[in-house]
Amino acid sequence: DTEVTQTPKHLVMGMTNKKSLKCEQHMGHRAMYWYKQKAKKPPELMFVYSYEKLSINESVPSRFSPECPNSSLLNLHLHALQPEDSALYLCASSPGPWVGGYTFGSGTRLTVV
Amino acid sequence: AQKVTQAQTEISVVEKEDVTLDCVYETRDTTYYLFWYKQPPSGELVFLIRRNSFDEQNEISGRYSWNFQKSTSSFNFTITASQVVDSAVYFCALTRLTGTASKLTFGTGTRLQVTL
Numbered sequence: 001d002t003e004v005t006q007t008p009k010h011l012v013m014g015m016t017n018k019k020s021l022k023c024e025q026h027m028g029h030r031a032m033y034w035y036k037q038k039a040k041k042p043p044e045l046m047f048v049y050s051y052e053k054l055s056i057n058e059s060v061p062s063r064f065s066p067e068c069p070n071s072s073l074l075n076l077h078l079h080a081l082q083p084e085d086s087a088l089y090l091c092a093s094s095p096g097p098w099v100g101g102y103t104f105g106s107g108t109r110l111t112v113v
Numbered sequence: 114a115q116k117v118t119q120a121q122t123e124i125s126v127v128e129k130e131d132v133t134l135d136c137v138y139e140t141r142d143t144t145y146y147l148f149w150y151k152q153p154p155s156g157e158l159v160f161l162i163r164r165n166s167f168d169e170q171n172e173i174s175g176r177y178s179w180n181f182q183k184s185t186s187s188f189n190f191t192i193t194a195s196q197v198v199d200s201a202v203y204f205c206a207l208t209r210l211t212g213t214a215s216k217l218t219f220g221t222g223t224r225l226q227v228t229l
Contacts, residue, residue: 031214031215033217041221042204042219042220042221042222043158043204043217043219044219045216045217045218048213048214048215048216050213050214055213055214056211056213056214056216088156090158092158092217094215097213097214097215098210098214098215101160101163102148102160102217103160104150104157104158104159104160105157106155106156106157107156107157109156
């Protein structure tokens with residue numbers, strides 16, 4: 001299995017909703033990442049998990065809450081989002097935190113209404 | 114600070130033309146990785162190549178080739194005999210190795226449109 005699987009593919013949520021994005025990989029990778037990509041912009045790093053511990057938080061607002069329950073799974077919990085948070089959320093993994101070779105999922109397209 | 118510059122915002126070519134996508138980077142690190150990714154309209158980022166800072170050998174993979182020149186901090190990507198399926202946004206990216214993890218910094222991307 002050489003894939004990173006993200007669910008759901010599309011999500012529409014209200015500003016008062018709570019939802020979660022899920023990311024899964026079975027390649028034995030020990031680093032996992034969340035990126036946010038606005039339309040016509042490059043992906044921007046949000047969080048890095050290394051060996052299931054949060055290594056990097058790029059000053060992301062607390063309405064985004066990451067969680068890494070095990071080495072294969074990465075969640076992004078969403079609460080009280082704003083319309084400007086609408087974007088494509090991409091998950092990625094790599095063999096280790098210091099080794100390049102990132103595999104990206106196909107993303108969750110989030111719309112906040 | 115790290116920076117990746119892709120000066121070409123959009124390129125349009127006719128099928129079978131060759132096209133070169135430029136990438137210039139800035140980093141103070143001596144060890145780093147450079148990448149090219151393709152993002153078709155469906156949204157996923159497709160890995161094309163990784164090159165580490167100590168390997169300046171150029172690479173060819175089918176119709177794709179890459180020219181890494183450390184002296185000019187450039188990592189350019191050429192598609193030979195372009196095809197309609199090559200239409201996508203192409204990102205050049207640079208990895209920075211921090212104390213605890215690596216961070217991938219993307220350029221702004223070049224949108225390639227290949228027409229018949």
